[in-house]
Amino acid sequence: xxxxxxxxxxxxxxxxxxxxxxxxxxxxxxxxxxxxxxxxxxxxxxxxxxxxxxxxxxxxxxxxxxxxxxxxxxxxxxxxxxxxxxxxxxxxxxxxxxxxxxxxxxxxxxxxxxxxxxxxxxxxxxxxxxxxxxxxxxxxxxxxxxxxxxxxxxxxxxxxxxxxxxxxxxxxxxxxxxxxxxxxxxxxxxxxxxxxxxxxxxxxxxxxxxxxxxxxxxxxxxxxxxxxxxxxxxxxxxxxxxxxxxxxxxxxxxxxxxxxxxxxxxxxxxxxxxxxxxxxxxxxxxxxxxxxxxxxxxxxxxxxxxxxxxxxxxxxxxxxxxxxxxxxxxxxxxxxxxxxxxxxxxxxxxxxxxxxxxxxxxxxxxxxxxxxxxxxxxxxxxxxxxxxxxxxxxxxxxxxxxxxxxxxxxxxxxxxxxxxxxxxxxxxxxxxxxxxxxxxxxxxxxxxxxxxxxxxxxxxxxxxxxxxxxxxxxxxxxxxxxxxxxxxxxxxxxxxxxxxxxxxxxxxxxxxxxxxxxxxxxxxxxxxxxxxxxxxxxxxxxxxxxxxxxxxxxxxxxxxxxxxxxxxxxxxxxxxxxxxxxxxxxxxxxxxxxxxxxxxxxxxxxxxxxxxxxxxxxxxxxxxxxxxxxxxxxxxxxxxxxxxxxxxxxxxxxxxxxxxxxxxxxxxxxxxxxxxxxxxxxxxxxxxxxxxxxxxxxxxxxxxxxxxxxxxxxxxxxxxxxxxxxxxxxxxxxxxxxxxxxxxxxxxxxxxxxxxxxxxxxxxxxxxxxxxxxxxxxxxxxxxxxxxxxxxxxxxxxxxxxxxxxxxxxx
Numbered sequence: 001x002x003x004x005x006x007x008x009x010x011x012x013x014x015x016x017x018x019x020x021x022x023x024x025x026x027x028x029x030x031x032x033x034x035x036x037x038x039x040x041x042x043x044x045x046x047x048x049x050x051x052x053x054x055x056x057x058x059x060x061x062x063x064x065x066x067x068x069x070x071x072x073x074x075x076x077x078x079x080x081x082x083x084x085x086x087x088x089x090x091x092x093x094x095x096x097x098x099x100x101x102x103x104x105x106x107x108x109x110x111x112x113x114x115x116x117x118x119x120x121x122x123x124x125x126x127x128x129x130x131x132x133x134x135x136x137x138x139x140x141x142x143x144x145x146x147x148x149x150x151x152x153x154x155x156x157x158x159x160x161x162x163x164x165x166x167x168x169x170x171x172x173x174x175x176x177x178x179x180x181x182x183x184x185x186x187x188x189x190x191x192x193x194x195x196x197x198x199x200x201x202x203x204x205x206x207x208x209x210x211x212x213x214x215x216x217x218x219x220x221x222x223x224x225x226x227x228x229x230x231x232x233x234x235x236x237x238x239x240x241x242x243x244x245x246x247x248x249x250x251x252x253x254x255x256x257x258x259x260x261x262x263x264x265x266x267x268x269x270x271x272x273x274x275x276x277x278x279x280x281x282x283x284x285x286x287x288x289x290x291x292x293x294x295x296x297x298x299x300x301x302x303x304x305x306x307x308x309x310x311x312x313x314x315x316x317x318x319x320x321x322x323x324x325x326x327x328x329x330x331x332x333x334x335x336x337x338x339x340x341x342x343x344x345x346x347x348x349x350x351x352x353x354x355x356x357x358x359x360x361x362x363x364x365x366x367x368x369x370x371x372x373x374x375x376x377x378x379x380x381x382x383x384x385x386x387x388x389x390x391x392x393x394x395x396x397x398x399x400x401x402x403x404x405x406x407x408x409x410x411x412x413x414x415x416x417x418x419x420x421x422x423x424x425x426x427x428x429x430x431x432x433x434x435x436x437x438x439x440x441x442x443x444x445x446x447x448x449x450x451x452x453x454x455x456x457x458x459x460x461x462x463x464x465x466x467x468x469x470x471x472x473x474x475x476x477x478x479x480x481x482x483x484x485x486x487x488x489x490x491x492x493x494x495x496x497x498x499x500x501x502x503x504x505x506x507x508x509x510x511x512x513x514x515x516x517x518x519x520x521x522x523x524x525x526x527x528x529x530x531x532x533x534x535x536x537x538x539x540x541x542x543x544x545x546x547x548x549x550x551x552x553x554x555x556x557x558x559x560x561x562x563x564x565x566x567x568x569x570x571x572x573x574x575x576x577x578x579x580x581x582x583x584x585x586x587x588x589x590x591x592x593x594x595x596x597x598x599x600x601x602x603x604x605x606x607x608x609x610x611x612x613x614x615x616x617x618x619x620x621x622x623x624x625x626x627x628x629x630x631x632x633x634x635x636x637x638x639x640x641x642x643x644x645x646x647x648x649x650x651x652x653x654x655x656x657x658x659x660x661x662x663x664x665x666x667x668x669x670x671x672x673x674x675x676x677x678x679x680x681x682x683x684x685x686x687x688x689x690x691x692x693x694x695x696x697x698x699x700x701x702x703x704x705x706x707x708x709x710x711x712x713x714x715x716x717x718x719x720x721x722x723x724x725x726x727x728x729x730x731x732x733x734x735x736x737x738x739x740x741x742x743x744x745x746x747x748x749x750x751x752x753x754x755x756x757x758x759x760x761x762x763x764x765x766x767x768x769x770x771x772x773x774x775x776x777x778x779x780x781x782x783x784x785x786x787x788x789x790x791x792x793x794x795x796x797x798x799x800x801x802x803x804x805x806x807x808x809x810x811x
Contacts, residue, residue, distance in 0.1 A: 001685075001686070001687055001688035002684055002685060002687055002694075003015055003016065003017055003019075003020050003021070003024075003687050003688075004016050004017075004097075004694075006322075006326055006681070006684075006695070007098070008322065008325075008326050008330070010098070010100065011100060011101055011308070011312075011330050012098045012099060012100040013098070013099045013331075013693075013694070013695040014096060014097070014098050015039045015096070015097040015098075015099070016095070016096060017095060018039065018040060018084075018085035018086070018092075018095055018097075020039060020687075021687065021688055021690075021691040021692075022065075022348075022691050022692055023038035023039060023040060023042060023065065023066040023348060024038065024039045024097075024099070024692070024693045025037060025038045025039070025042075025043060025099075025347075025348055025693070025715075025716070026038075026099040026100075026103075026104045027102070027338045027341075027342070027716070028045070028102055028103065028104070028119060028120055028121040028128060029045075029102070029121035029128075029341070030102065030121070030123065030307070030337070030341065031124075031341070031376075032047055032048050032126060033045065033046075033047055033121050033125070033126040033127060033128065033264060034046060034047075034048075034050075034121070034341060034342065034346070035119075035121060035128050036058075036346060036347065036348070037069070037070075037104050037119055038066050038069065038348070039084075039097035039099070039104075039106065040066050040069065040084050040085055040086035040087075040106075041069045041070050041071060041072075041082075041084035041086065041104075041106055041117065041119070042058070042066040042067070042068060042069035042086060043058060043068075043069050043070075043348075044056040044057065044058035044068070044069070044153070045121075045128055045262065046157075046346065046352065047126060047192070047264045048400050048401050049345075049356075049399060049400045049401035050157065050342075050345050050346035050351075050352025050353070051156065051157050051158060051345075051352055051353050051356070051399070052155070052156055052157075052399065052401045052402075053155060053192070053264075053401060054153040054155060054156070054157035054160065054352065055152070055153060055194050055262070055264060056069075056070070056150050056151060056152060056153055056262070057151045057152065057153040057160065057239075058153075059161075060348075060351050064089075066086060067086065067087055067218070067219055067220075068151065068219065069084075069086070069087075069150075070119065070128075070130060070148075070149075070150050070262070071084065071086070071087055071148070071149045071150075071219065072084070072115065072117065072130075072132065072146060072147065072148055072149070073088065073146070073147040073149070073222070073225045074110070074113060074115065074144055074145075074146060075144065075145040075146075075147070075225055075228050076110075076111050076113060076142065076144055079110070079111060080221075080225050080226060081108075081110045081111075082108070083106065083107065083108030083109075083110075083114075083115035083116075083117060084097075084106045084108060084117065085108060086219075087218070087219035087220045088220050088221070089220060090110065091110070092108045092109060092110050093109045093110055093111075094107065094108065094109040094114070095107070095108050095109075099695070100305075101304075101305070101308035101312075101330075101334055102120060102121065102304050102307075102308055103118060103119060103120035103301065103304060103305075104118075104119045104120075105117065105118045105119075106119075109137065111138070112136065112137050112138025112139075112140075112142070113134065113135070113136060113137070113138070113142060113144065113250075114134070114135045114137050115132060115133070115134050115135075116132070116133040116135075117130060117131070117132055118130075118131040118132075118133075118297075118301065119131075120300075120301060120304055122291075122300040122303070122304060123300075123303055123304055123307050125287065125290070125300075126263060126264045126265070126287075127261050127262060127263035127264065127287055127291075128261070128262040128263075129259065129260070129261055129291060129297055129300070129301075130148075130259075130260035130261070130262070131257070131258075131259055131260075131294070131297045131301075132146075132257065132258040132259075132260070133255055133256075133257050134146070134248060134250065134255065134256045134257075134258070135250070135253075135254070135255040136250035136251065136252055136253060136254050136255075137252075137253075138252060139252050140252065141249065141250065141251055141252065142248075142249070142250045143247070143248075143249050144247070144248045144249075144250065145203075145225075145228050145245060145246070145247050145248070146244075146245070146246045146247075146248055146258075147222070147224065147225050147230070147243055147244070147245050148196070148198065148242070148243055148244045148260060149212070149219070149222070149241060149242070149243045150196055150241065150242050150243075150262060151209060151239065151240075151241045152171075152182040152184070152194065152239075152240045152241060152242065154167050154170065154171065154184050154185070155184065155185065155190065155192075157351075157352055157353050158353045168237055168238055168239075169237040170184050170185060170237060171184050171235050171236070171237050171238060171239065171240040172184050172185075172186070172187070172235070172236070172240070173207045173234060173235045173240050173242075174278070174279060175205060175207065175234065176281070177201075177202075178197055178198045178199070178200065178201060178202045178244065179195050179196070179197040179281075179284070179288070180195060180196050180197075180205060180207055180242035180243075180244075181193055181194070181195045181279060181281070181284070182194045182195065182196075182240055182242070183279050184240065186272070186279060187277075191266050191267055191268070191269060191272060192264065192265060192266045192267070193264075193265055193279055194262065194263060194264050194265070195242075195261075195262075195263050195265070195281075195284050196242035196244075196260065196261070196262050196263075197260065197261045197263070197284075197288050198244050198246065198258055198259065198260045198261075199258065199259040199260075199288075199291070199292050199293065200246060200258060202244045202245060202246055203230075203245050203246055203247050204229060204230025204231075204232055204244075204245035205230055205232055205233075205242075205243060205244055205245065206224055206230050206231055206232065206233045206241065206243040206245075207233055207234055207235040207240055207241055207242060207243070208231075208233035208234065208235040208236075208238060208239070208240070208241070209235075209238065209239035209240070209241045210238060210239065211224075211231050211233035212224045212230070212231065212233065212241060212243050224243070224245075229245070230243065230245040244260075246258070257294040259291055259292070259293070259294060259296075259297050261287070261288060261291055263284060263287050263288070265281075265283045265284050265287070266283075267279075267280050267283065308334070311333070311337065311372045311373070312329060312330060312333050312334070313758075313760070314371050314372060314759070314760040315328070315329075315333065315371060315729060315735075315757070315758070315759055315760070316328075316329050316757065316758045317329060317729075317733060317755060317756070317757050317758075318755060318756040318757075319752065319755045320755075322681075323676075323679065323681040323682050324679075324681075324728075326681055327679050327680065327681050327728075328725075328728055328729060328733075331680065331681070331695045331696060332368075332697070332721060332724060332725045332728070333368075333372065333725065334696075335696045335697060335716065335721040336365070336368035336369045336372070336721045336722055336725055337369060337372060338716060338717075338721075339365050339368070339369075339716070339717055339718065339719075339721045339722065340362075340365045340366065340368075340369040340376075340377075340380070342717055343355075343356075343357040343358050343361045343362050343365065343400075343717065344357075344358050344361050344717045344718070345357060345400070345717070346717075347714070347715070347716045347717045348715070348716075349699075349713065349714040349715070349717075350714075350717055355397055356397040356398050356399040356400060356406050357397060357398050357399070357400050358396065358397050359384055359387065359394045359395060359396055359397065359398065359413075359416050359419070359420075360396070360413065360415065360416050360419050360481065361719060362380060362384055363381075363384060363419035363420055363422065363423040364419060364422075364423070364719045364722050364723065365719065365721075365722050366380060366381065366423040366426060366427065366722075367422070367423065367426050367722045367723070367725075367726050368721055368722030368723070368724075368725040368726060369722065370423075370426055370427050370430045370431075371430055371737075371760075371761075374427065374430055374431045374433075377423075377427050377430075378427060378431075378433070378436055381420070381423055381424055381427060381436065381453075382436070382439055382441055382453070383398075383403050384398075384420060384423075385420060385441045385453060385456045386403065386441050386442050386443075386445050387403070387404065387405040387444070387445065388417070388420065388443055388444070388456055388459070388460070389411060389443060389444060390443045390444065390449060390459075391459065391463060391466070392417050392456075392458075392459030392460045392461075392462055392463030392466075393411045393412065393414075393416065393417060393463055394411055394413075394416040394417055394420070394460075395409070395410065395411050396409045396410065396411060396413045396416060396499075397409045403445070404445050405444065405445070409499065409500065410500065412477040412478045412502075412506075413477055413478050413479050413480065413483070413499075414463075414464070414467060414474055414475055414476055414477035414478075414480060414511065414514055415480040415481050415511070415513070415514045415517060417459075417460035417461075417463045417464070418460060418461075418464065418514070418517050418518060418521045419521075420456065420457065420460050421457050421460050421461060421521050421522075421524060421525050422521045422524065424436065424437075424453070424457060424528075425521075425524035425525075425527075425528065426737075428528070428739065429737040429738055429739055430737050430761075430762075431762065432739075432762055432797060432799070434531070434532075436453055437452065437453045437454040437457070437528070437532065438452055438453065438454070439452065439453045440452060440453075441453050441456055443456075454528075454532065457525060457528065458525075458537065461522065461525050461541060464514065464518050465544050468510075469507070469508055469509070469510035469566065470508060470510070470566075470570060471510055471551055471554075471555040471556075471566060472547065472548070472550075472551035472555070473510035473511065473512060473514075473515045473548075473551050473552070473555060473556065473566065474510060474511050474514035474515055474518060475506060475507065475508075475509065475510060475511070476488070476506075476509045476510060476511040476514065476565060477506060478499055478500070478502065478506075479499060479635075480511045480513050480514050481513060481517075481586060481654075482513070482586060482622075482637065482646055483498075483499055483636075483646075484498065484635060484636035484637040484639075484640075484645065484646040484647075485564070485565065485573075485634065485635060485636075485637050485646070486498045486499070486501070486634070486635025486636055486637075487509035487565060487567050487568055487573070487633065487634065487635065488502060488503065488504040488505075488506040488509055488568060489501040489502070489503060489504075489635045489636075490503040490504060490568075490632050490633060491503070491632070491635065492632070498635050498636035498639075499636075504568050508566070508567075508568055508569070508570055509565065509566060509567055509568045510565060510566040511564075511565050512552065512556040512562055512563045512564055512565055512566075512574075512587045512591070513564065513565070513584075513586045513587050513590055515548050515551065515552050515556060515591075516552065516556075516562070516587055516590035516591035516593070516594045516596065517590050517594070518545070518548050519545055519548050519549055519552070519591075519594035519595070519596060520590055520593050520594035520595075522541060522544070522545040522548070523545065523594075525541055526538050526541050526542050526545070527739065529541060531739065549594075549596055552591060552596055553596065553597075553602075556587070556591070557597070557602055558572070558574070558575045558576055558577075559576065560576070560605050560606070560609050561574075561583050561587075561588055561605065561606045561609040561610075562574075562587035562588055562591045562596075562597075562602075562606055563575055563587065564581075564584040564586065564587055567633050567634065568633055569633065573634065574587065574623075580625045580626065580627045580628060580631075581623050581624075581625070581626075581627055581634070581637075581638075582613075582624065582625060583609060583610075583613050583614065583623065583624055584622065584623045585610065585614055585620055585621070585622050585623070585651070585654050585655075585657070585658065586622075586654055586657070587606075588606045588607060588609065588610050588657075588658065588661065589654060589657025589658045589660070589661050590657060591603070591606065592606060592607060592661035592664060592665070593657060593660055593661055593664065595664075598664070598665070603661070603664075603665060604665060607658065607661055607662060607665065607667075607670075610658055611670070615674075616650065616703065616704045616709070617677070617709075617710075618650050618677060618678070618701050618702075618703070618704075618709060618710045619650035619652065619655055619674070619677045619678040619701055620650060620654075620655050620658055620674060620677075621643075621648045621649060621650050621651075621703040621704065621705075622646055622647075622648055622649060622650070622651045622654065622703075623637075623646070623647065623648050624648060625648075626642035626643060626647055626648035626703070626705040627640075627642065627647050627648075628642055641706070641707075642703075642705035642706065643702050643703040643704065643705035643706025643707070643709065644700075644702055644703070644706055645700060645713075648703045648704075648705050648706075649700040649701060649702055649703045649706065650678065650700060650701040650702075650703055651699065651700050651720075652678045652697050652698060652699060652700065652701065652718065652720035652724070653699060653718055653719040653720045653723060654723075655674055655677075655678055655720075655724075656675075656720075656723035656724050656726065656727035657723070658674055659671045659674050659675055659727040659728075659731065659732065660726070660727050660731045662674065662747075663727075663731040663732060663734075663747035663778070664731075666747060666777055666778040666779075667747075667777065668732065668746075668747040668748045668749055668750065668777030668778060669749045669750060669777060671727070671731070671732055671747060672732055672748065672749045675724070675727060675728060675732065678697070678701065678720075678724070679724070680693065680694050680695055680696055680697060680698075681694065681695070686710065689708075689710045689711060690710060690711065690712050691711050691712055692712040692713070692715040693715050693716075696715055696716050696721070697715070697716075697718060697720035697721050697724060698712040698713060698714055698715040698716075698718065698720065699713065699714035699715070699718040699720060700712065700713055700714060731747060732746070732747055732748060733746055733748070733755065733757060733770075734746030734747060734748075734770075735757050735759055735768065737761065738794060740794060740796070740797065741794050741795050741796045741797045742759065742761055742766060742794070742795045742797070743793060743794050743795075744768065744770075744780060744783060744793045744794075744795060744806070744808050745778075745780060745793055746770055746772075746778070746780075746808075746810060747777055747778045748772065748777060748778075748810075749777070750772075750775045750776065750777050751775070752772055753771070753772050753773070753775075754769065754770060754771045754772060755770050756768065756769050756770070757770070761797065762797045762798075762799045763799045763800070763801050764797070764798040764799055764800055764801065764802060764803075764804060765802070765803040765804065766795065766803075766804050766806055767803060767804065767805050767806065768806040768808060769805075769806065769807050769808065770808040770810065771807070771808065771809050771810065772810040772811075773809070773810075773811070774810070774811045776810050776811060778810075779810055779811055780793040780808060780809070780810055780811075781809045781810060781811035782807075782808070782809040782811075783795065783806065783807070783808050783809075784806070784807040785804060785805070785806050786804055786805055787805075793808070
């Protein structure tokens with residue numbers, strides 16, 4: 001069952017009913033001012049950090065669901081309704097939500113009145129625009145009263161929802177004309193305020209929530225709206241809001257346009273005040289002036305669309321299969337950008353409070369984003385490196401506002417350092433910018449501990465070498481990529497986190513996944529060393545890589561597939577010897593990606609075991625058989641019910657590792673089969689089962705052991721976005737950046753006869769036509785560039801600002 005449709009021409013997903021199986025959301029903003037918005041206009045916004053600079057309030061896991069956002073109420077005689085359906089939930093004659101690239105347009109019509117609401121964050125502005133077009137589509141004149149509503153958060157989202165003994169006394173506002181300013185704590189320790197404005201004179205306002213709503217009422221039935229008159233209340237403590245009241249008269253066919261702005265301002269300490277008690281509003285005035293009329297808004301909106309068009313035009317494919325083309329050209333790239341901006345910090349499943357920017361997460365996000373805005377990828381890599389520890393380890397998370405490591409989580413996730421090498425290698429391959437390795441970057445954000453970026457990579461590599469276990473395999477620490485495989489936790493306290501519980505010394509539990517990753521990523525480190533002329537380091541690194549391969553083959557293979565780990569007691573995890581959890585997905589992917597077992601059949605056997613034991617109609621599950629009881633020595637993975645999360649759900653994040661592995665062994669049909677099973681556009685027809693947005697990847701889909709197989713959770717902010725983009729574009733389509741140019745190495749379904757890719761790469765445009773006359777999956781017989789046959793399938797980086805035409809014949 002579908003709840004909307006793709007409008008590929010406009011790059012929008014159109015939702016045709018407010019009764020989606022779950023709120024389907026979008027993101028607004030590209031850098032500092034960021035917003036979440038649902039198809040009901042729910043959600044919130046923040047500046048840089050969803051925990052420390054939350055601008056508007058949102059209550060997670062609320063009843064009713066998705067209550068709280070940016071709302072408008074229409075009072076038409078005695079009828080009160082909302083054009084976004086929420087919060088009044090009144091039936092609409094027409095409803096449509098168009099989620100586009102950085103904007104959302106929600107249209108509602110009732111009693112002949114249509115309201116179109118366009119929400120977006122302008123490029124390079126710290127504000128959210130709410131642009132309303134109110135049209136009388138009836139045959140009679142209409143006298144309406146419009147009310148706006150947003151609820152301010154008292155900045156620190158965690159403190160806002162816990163420290164009521166203070167917060168119910170601190171709220172402060174100013175009202176000036178049609179602008180409501182929120183200035184809680186500005187008098188003391190803050191240099192920032194927010195404001196909500198409208199570009200016309202108002203007929204009333206409210207800034208105190210309880211007065212506007214009525215003490216025992218909700219957002220669905222505010223007493224001010226019901227009465228048709230604001231109270232002109234001024235908040236003093238309690239819960240500050242911003243609500244404007246505007247009376248509107250419309251003749252039949254007439255349209256009125258209104259521009260609301262929700263903005264954020266920071267002032268220098270010596271410029272905070274106009275006079276005692278009155279904030280300096282100069283920056284707010286300038287921002288409001290930029291969007292004072294609809295023409296200004298429309299120009300800014302077109303600028304936003306152009307911004308996204310330029311980004312997405314850097315990679316375009318034409319396969320003739322709509323479901324493939326729309327994911328690759330539009331939605332997967334868009335999600336990669338959003339995920340880069342937010343890591344795992346703020347979604348409808350991540351509260352923005354418990355997690356900052358993940359070290360592992362953000363490095364992976366770069367893989368899918370670096371081709372769009374390489375300079376921002378460079379900045380992020382250096383920020384991540386600055387949180388690295390001196391021994392090469394890393395803080396698992398950092399706060400985006402301070403860019404400092406998060407002590408609440410700490411370090412000792414022993415795969416983390418390797419991701420820094422991988423993201424840096426991808427950046428250099430994309431840009432050819434080797435100078436990043438010369439940048440002087442601190443450890444632990446301490447300038448006294450600074451070293452070159454190359455030294456950061458060297459220490460990351462040797463962090464693994466210096467932390468090996470009894471079998472010569474890497475120690476797992478608190479966890480590896482699978483945060484829920486906690487082999488040193490042994491947790492019996494339900495009030496502690498598995499990830500921060502360290503009951504054992506951690507000197508025996510080993511990760512075969514980190515071992516495979518070490519070989520895979522280590523090859524890139526060796527190439528970097530060789531390019532820099534650091535032959536001694538390259539030679540030593542290669543020695544350790546060969547030793548790791550040997551350890552994997554001797555101790556990490558179980559006869560048909562690769563083991564997952566060794567536990568604290570030295571027993572196998574992910575082995576046919578286990579009663580549950582016999583085979584895991586991660587090592588089958590990474591070990592084959594590392595090239596282990598390609599020459600002796602072990603790789604094929606491992607991938608065939610994935611097909612036999614892990615593949616399902618909804619994708620590849622993480623582990624089988626699912627765990628049915630809590631195993632204290634394995635940790636959180638066994639605490640989930642079978643079929644959910646790490647306990648045998650389909651993790652869309654690691655499925656691409658198997659797709660890539662299948663491409664490496666030349667099985668394009670199987671690689672594409674796996675891709676299509678979890679691609680959102682292919683799951684749109686079962687949206688009632690899938691439940692979440694059919695235009696972006698989720699973290700997990702409930703596995704075959706679950707109560708509801710096929711039901712998704714944790715959409716948007718997931719490494720699934722980057723890895724699926726890499727799997728499709730670099731391995732299935734086979735357009736892969738390398739240090740010296742573009743490698744063309746497709747691995748496609750045999751039935752594909754041709755496809756076309758336009759790729760912007762290092763200041764040149766490559767128009768690549770791939771033909772498959774013999775119906776093969778893999779193999780390049782001939783490459784012609786600008787009429788000249790090439791000696792190999794590696795196309796040089798021309799970097800000449802010109803277009804080049806590439807013909808590839810497979811065979």
